[in-house]
Amino acid sequence: MTATDLSRTGEGIQEMAPRKGAGAAELLRELGAVLRMSEADAAALAEQEPGDEEHTMILNMGPQHPSTHGVLRLMLELDGETVLRTKPIVGYLHTGMEKTAETLTYLQGPTNVTRMDYAAPLFNELVFSLATETLLGIEEEIPPRAQWIRMLLCELNRMSSHLLFLATNGLDLGAVSMMIYGWREREETLRLLEMITGLRMNHNFIRPGGVAADLPDGWRDATLRVLDLVEPRLQEYEVLMSGQPIWRERLQGVGVITAAEALALGATGPILRSTGVPWDLRKAAPYLYYDQVEFGVVVGSYGDCFDRYSIRLNEVRESMAIVRQILDRLPPGDYRIQDRKVTPPPRARIDESMEALIHHFKIFTEGFKVPEGEVYRAIESPRGELGCYIVSDGSARPYRMHIRGPSFVNLQSMPHMLRGGFIADAVAVISSVDPIMGEVDR
């Protein structure tokens, strides 16, 4: 362990060199760490590797390929039509959001993080707000109504995110009508979110201290309308896809991953649940008021692409069940904490109170100071565990802000799902991981 090691590791070019006849030691290093493989197993596997006389091919897929969900590039090593090694290459969307966060106040923070997972922006805002509130020590004081509104928005957002997955999954596998249908229903939920937050995406609505505004007039009817609309449509999807032989052939038994592998690779969300591990942070470590609503954790049993598709489809139903409970139970009260050091005063107060004007001015110019310390908060985003680690030095800006993006970690499971499968199935596997590149690259 010396400083010179740094130069030895080099800024190596992200390449995958062709190789011939990988030895047992190499395979043990590559796969054994994940599969907890014995040396004998690795040696047996090395026997099956293509020898010197056979040729493997390195194929680049992406970053401009339509099925790579944005700008993901995969280097595939192919033996005929069989995929051997895969190396995902990311970073095309890297814009240094974690660095940017160090220059923004805690009030401006949600505007930044909301752009990470752009299919589920409200979750990014929520995890950032929760971490900030834990640092401030005001977590217990957040009004219940604010927390229930946060839950409502998050579950609506989970629906729209999963509907987007269903659309793109259908598109990738040639079920193009599903693409149109998924987009159509997602548009309905986005319209509802637009009515509530003012924006279709990148809402900046959940902020430290509560939410930006109370629910608008007519939100209840609009929400019920969307729920009643999506419910029968999900039935249609089942008929269109779940029961359809071609769809099953394309997905069942493809991209299989075991529970032990998923845990070793740190995979979370639908990928982990597809292997039969009932892990959902909403149940396992409830935040907000998820311990007060009833919902099921959908798990699979085979760990294949079909399970991951089916889990997401059924999670839309669970989210709708949660939203219906929230409609019944949403308490009256304040939508944000009335702490003048954290949230701005109501607009009307500014006209009559000098103090309110000063508070308003200070919050929007300097921001509010957060006591020094460090904290990690995690929530269940549609893609898995979304974590936020904030280090504060007592100033109005985070000293360091790190987002643990579920897509980033889940991508590592892709090489293991692809190994030994056909190149034609690669598209199904990429789609079933459902990576959002904005969150991977941040």
Add this chain to the structure above:
Amino acid sequence: MSDPEQDTGAEGPATEGAEAPPTRYGVPLTESRGQAVLHPSRDELVDLVRTLRDDEGFGVCVDVTAVDYIAYGARRELPEGIEPQRYEVVVGLLCHGTAERLRLRVQVPGDDPTCPSLFDVHPGTEALEREVYDMFGIAFDGHPDLSRILMPEDWEGHPLRKDNPVGAIPVQFKGVQNAR
């Protein structure tokens, strides 16, 4: 690791003295906003993580990140005996059985930015360690493929270090000789 008889699973103070600092597996234990934090040294890290995985069920490494403390103005809360260093590698562990979380904060000196890799214990740290290497220049010993992951491979420097201020670095384009 130290004598397991003495420290196995000790949740609170390991010794009876009221003023003795709490430890777990012989590693100083602190709390940050109610979250348990362990402070192992670089040499203790891999063994500690392996012990926690095998004996205590911390089967998932959810997060690996780092912090550059060179510009930190406030007092750093570290237990006695832990020398503050420029970098800190922060490892998040999760136990699925009890939903318990542990955070490990490892001090890494600025003149020797290396840290042992957790790849052999938790292969899921592969991409996360590469990200830390890319952003902070902390080299992980034993990592199978330590290369840049988010920045272009010919980029110079490590952007999340505090001596890389926002906007002060010329935009570097691939293949262009004089970027500025």
